[in-house]
Amino acid sequence: MGARFEIDHANFVGYLTADYRATAPRAESNKLKMFLMSLAYGGGLISSTQGTPDDWTRQIATAAERQCEALPWDERVLSPSEVSRLLDPLRTYFMGYPLYAMVLPSGSWQEDQDSFRFFTEAAVGSHSNALILMPEGQPHELTSVVDPFPALRVLAENPNSPPLVVFWTPLESSCVLPLQEAFTFFRHELIWALDSGIREVDRVISGIAARQRSKRILHISDLHFGTPEAERRRRWLKEQLARELPSVDKVVVTGDLFDDPRSALRESFDEFRTDIENITGSELLVIPGNHDVRSKGNALWKFGRNAEFVTDLRWNPVTVDRELQTVFYSFNSSESGNFAVGAVGERQRLDRSALFDGEVRRQPHVSEYLKIALVHHHPYAYDAKPFALYEKILARLFGDEEKFVAFEGAEEFMKWCAARDVSLVLHGHKHVPHWVEADIPSNGRSRKIMVVGCGSTTGVGGRPMCYDIIALDPATKRWNALFYHDERGDGSGFGLQNVTLNLRS
Secondary structure (H helix, E strand, O other), X not given: OEEEEOHHHHHHHHHHHOOOOOOOOOEEXXXXXXXXXXXXXXXXXXXXXXXXXXXXXXXXXXXHHHXXXXXXXXXXXXOHHHHHHHHHHHHOOOOOOOEEEEEEOOOXXXXXXXXXXXXXXXXXXXXXXXXXXXXXXXXXOEEEEEOOOHHHHHHHHOOOOOOEEEEEOOOOOEEEEEHHHHHXXXXXXXXXXXXXXXXXXXXXXXXXXXXXXXEEEEEEOOOOXXXXXXXXXXXXXXXXXXXXXXXXXXXXXXXXXXOOOOHHHHHHHHHHHHHHHHHHOOOOEEEOXXXXXXXXXXXXXXXXXXXXXXXXXXXXOEEEEXXXXXXXXXXXXXXXXXXXXXXXXXXXXXXXHHHHHHHHHHOHHHHHOEEEEEOOOOOOOOOOOOXXXXXXXXXXXXXXXXXXXXXXXXXXXXXXXXXXXXXXEEEOOOOOOEEEEEEEEEOOEEEEEEEEXXXXXXXXXXXXXXXXXXXXXXXXXXXXXXXXXEOOOOOOOOEEEEEEEEOOO
């Protein structure tokens, strides 16, 4: 069996293939209607039963048409229960297969032909024992998915370049393989495992998955030790991070470690730092935020500043991590500016350039490493109209005010990042998760940079408790971002809210 769909609809397909315990994803009404229309009228379904009284493709098209007519065109964000009500009548046609696979093409004509060949071979060759899925056309370079189903989470945790295939089973084993390896795996292992049933299929897929592991960076921010929220949630946060840290290679904190630059709070953070470094075996990367160097985060001219406190944070302007094959540029965006405004001046940019160039002179291969910039203030304002579903949900819940907190000279900072071949900028400050892809002209070409805002990890100011994971492959310099938050901040649990997939060919 096989189905073609838009990559933006992957989460709907994932829900249709999941068992009845699964929770439906949140969704935009118009996007769900487009998905139902594609099933009803798109002709993207193929099956070995076509033309028979039990034609699987006709049954799905009929059910999808009926549900599509029940959904109006509008821009609402549908709750999980509303999505479930509309999709559940279709689930009987998508559930119960021992094997599922999703093929992601690259956009290259030849590779797309090969992708379609895998799709048709696996969809027909597996008879009624597998459901093979494939997006129509080339996936977006950056694809954001709210409430991702398990196979998309595995794809996010294992950055790969399309064309590729994600395999999974109802028992929740899953793996990601480049297209040519997927051909070999399907022909020589999966096709035989299908004859033995779902447990054998699950076993061979879990065997592949056990050998796959990318590098992981845990990004936390705006801890604000000293606030009532941080003190109440500190124990719960430590327990949650203790679950993540054994699989994490590096932890970065993008500022506002304290609510106020007072020596009495340093011991709390030093204990936190020691716990993290003992588990990860790697030095914690820290940069200062405005609350770390200004009284209650604010300053006016020379009043309210405490520059001496910065030196006690034990932070380095440039860190070369050879295991991750990554260079971290760290900035103090709170050295100038009034109120909670920030900036990164020319002196800091020159300093980081000189330090990195000196490292390259000693070890030329470092020039090929992935580059990540750490800065507290957000280079892009949050008051722009949100375009991704995750951003729309957060803007509705928590607002997006932009007063006295700006990053002055952010355009010059981003131009420097583009010229220095920075791929990722990680920041904090706004206490709400955020991401944007910046397109910066540099040296006659366009440089795409992903900018990721963490939110507040302790959930200060009534915001959700947040952290994100950057999964990266040092060999290819590919990365994906996974966003987690505990919305209520009461120990209800951190959940994976959104993934942003880098599907550039």
